[in-house]
Amino acid sequence: MKTLLRITKLASLVMLFTLASCSDDDNGMAPPPEPTANIVEAAQATSDLSTLVAALQKADESANNDLITALSGDGPFTVFAPTNQAFADLLAQLDGYDSLDDFSSQQLQDLLAVILTYHVVPGAAAMSTDLSNGQTLTTLQGSSLEVSTTGGVFISDATDVAAQVTTADVETSNGVVHIIDKVLLPQAILDALADVILVPITDLALGNENLENLVAALVAADGDLPTALRGDGPFTVLAPTDEAFETFLDGASLDDIPTEVLTQVLLNHVIEGELYSTDLQSLGAGYTSTLARGVQDANISIFFDTSDGVTFNGVSSVVTPDVKALNGVVHVVDAVIDLPNIVDHAVANPNLTSLVAALTDGGNTTFTDLLSNEEEEFTVFAPVNDAFAAFTNPNSNDINAILSNHVVVGAAAFSSGLMNSYVNTAAEFDTDENLSLYINTDDGVTLNGVSNVAIADIVATNGVIHAVDAVIDLPTVVTFAVADPNFSTLVQALTELTPSTDFVSVLSAQGGAGDDPFTVFAPTNAAFEALAAIPAEDDLIPVLQHHVVAGANVRSGDLSDGITATTLEGDAITINLPGTGDNIADVTDGAGNTGIGIDAVDVQAINGVIHVLDAVLIPDTTN
Structure with missing residues (x-):
């Protein structure tokens, strides 16, 4: 091209030279070379x-x-x-x-x-x-x-x-x-070259007599879908056969399905990128995402399993794999893959069969009804089969209550949004006091210090599932003290520094087996650091007892200004509302120290409740 441009420029120069050489009465033009x-x-x-x-x-x-x-x-x-x-x-x-x-x-x-x-x-x-x-x-x-x-x-x-x-x-x-x-x-x-010319996915479907219903659905749904599937991609498309669509429609017509729903169902068959059957088989089983949108507009997850052929979400099997297209690959499947809710995902994954069995034991529909609700959002921490096999239920807690303790109602919490914090589960201390769950993200995601997230962000239409490696038993107040790194000094004080008193056993009592329920005012590590020194064991034991009120589960809603409570140590503490500064409430201890702040409230365990303090309470040492 550069040579041609040079030739053109040369021709122009020659023409100009020729014109300049002509006399004024010469009206002719010399042709370019x-x-x-x-x-x-x-x-x-x-x-x-x-x-x-x-x-x-x-x-x-x-x-x-x-x-x-x-x-x-x-x-x-x-x-x-x-x-x-x-x-x-x-x-x-x-x-x-x-x-x-x-x-x-x-x-x-x-x-x-x-x-x-x-x-x-x-x-x-x-x-x-x-x-x-x-x-x-x-x-x-x-x-x-x-x-x-x-x-x-x-x-x-x-x-x-x-x-x-x-x-x-x-x-x-x-x-x-x-x-x-x-x-x-x-x-x-x-x-x-008919056998080797690749066409876009949409054109491939148009040319397949067994995918006519798919083509009709693409047209009936979002009018841009056929064009989108002609785009660059690459895409992996799970293409249901005509018979699969007939089963899915069950006598209805495509016009009976709202356009938005039909569009999302079709997008639930499209995976970004190319996944050939060999790719799936090398992975064995797992999750990828489709282009359909689920809770909080996140891409819906889809579960594949190659243990017996290639199946998706446990409902659709590949009958013709690896049909190459210009912009991706198509796997023809024998069933339409509907949009999965939380229950659908749990049923589809063979590594969650123990969870499903526990949820539905004896024909129980409480959990399936709850987690199929499309009007609510859920976060479910789902123990895998090995987790159930290892769980001994040491406190003989009600299994339904334990299962409820894995469900957060009203929020879909993705791993990217998790932080060191407490959330409430569907499990209850009483009729309306939901148990807390402590999430720690310092090293992965750990729940109540005992269960780790193994697979995060399994997205459904009504929530998100995180598969976990251990069953999360109903927590005691000791559970939260051990799980939360902000209480590590308190745990040390209750154990290593006071070996003569078995505080762990005392504060682990539940179901009326001891002095439970407890209301615990728990000092943070910073609160202990503010002391000139942590007292020796004989003096430390009454100090620790001064933070526990036995026989009552006193939540923040039960507090009133000037309320007093007698602690295990014997002295009373006084609570004033509202607190000063950033304090939720102020506490006056047995020694008369005032302005001790309650910074967080209502960490609810199965045997009591914790409120977090910014200073250590000191009992009256004169009595």
Whole structure:
């Protein structure tokens, strides 16, 4: 191309020189010099046509062809010259052809020659001004091309996509070249390469008689879906058969399904990226995401399992794998994959069968009814089978209460939004006092210090599941003290520093087996650090007892200004509302120290409640 530009500039200079040399009464103009480069030489000089030149050379490796000599001859010719990108697009469309080197046999080289001669119109050097709308051009290959001049200059071949002229009227000594953005294909080539020409996913579905219902659904849903699936992708599409759609509709019609719902169902069959059956089998089982949108507009998860064929969400099996398309891969499946809620995901995963069995034991529908509710959002921490196998239920707690302790109602908490904090579960201390759950994200995600998230963010329509490696038993006040790193000094004081008193056993009592329930005012590590020194054991024991009120589960809503409570140590504490500064409430201890702040309230355990203090309470040492 640079050479051609230099030739054009030279011709312009010559013309100007000639005009300047003419007398004033000479009205004639000397014609510009004729181009000296022929079509092949012009292509060789144009960097964006280097693949075209290589294709000519590859075709000429067959004894049947001599294209370079022919196109260097007298002509005249009109040549539509595909760019390097056009050839790259063609190779991407041919399954098994990564470069021109793959045209290695004489037969394939002759096919390449057929393609190339389809770009040559002999007997004329047709400038763009000579081309007209609807004009038919007969090529050197023998088939016709059709011209469109609407919105530019376009050349139509036997495919559905026309080539656009991007650079017109490159004159040569034996014709004219028009540079185009697509390789033109005659019908003969489409027939010869039918088995290897890849088409976009939408076109592949259009051409499959067993996917007519899928095509109809795509059209009935979002009108942009067929176009989207013709896009660059790549996509993995799970294409339900006609019979699968008939089963899904169950006598209804596509018109009976709201457009938005149908669109999401179809998008639940589209995975971004290419996943061939070998990719899935190498993974074995697991989750990926579809383009459907679930809770909080997150991409819905889909579970695949290759233990017996390839199945998705436990309901749909691949019957024809790895149908290659230009922009991805299609797996034909035998069932429509509906949008999964929390229960659907739990049932689909064979590693959650123990959880499902526990949830539905004895025909129990409480949990399935709750977690199928599409009007609510849930976060479910789902113990895997091994977790259930290892769980001994040491406190003989009600299994339904334990299961409830894995469910957060009213929020879908994704891993990216988790932090060291407390949330409430569906389990209850009494009738309306939901148990707390402590989430720690210092190293992964740990729950109540005993259970770790193994698989995060399984997205459903009504919530999110996190698979966990241990059953989360109903927590005692000791559970939270041990789990929360802000109480590590308190735990040390209750254990290592006071070996003569078994505070752990005392504060672990539940169900009326001891002095429970407890109301614990728990000092943070910072509260202990503010002391001049932690007292020795004999003095530390009454200090710790001064933080516990036995026999009552006193929540923040039960407090009133000036309320007093007697502690295990024997002295009373006084609580004033509201607190000063940032304090929720102020506490006066047995020694008369005032302004001790309650910073957090209502960490609810199965045997009591914790309120967090910013200072250590000191009992009256004079009595």
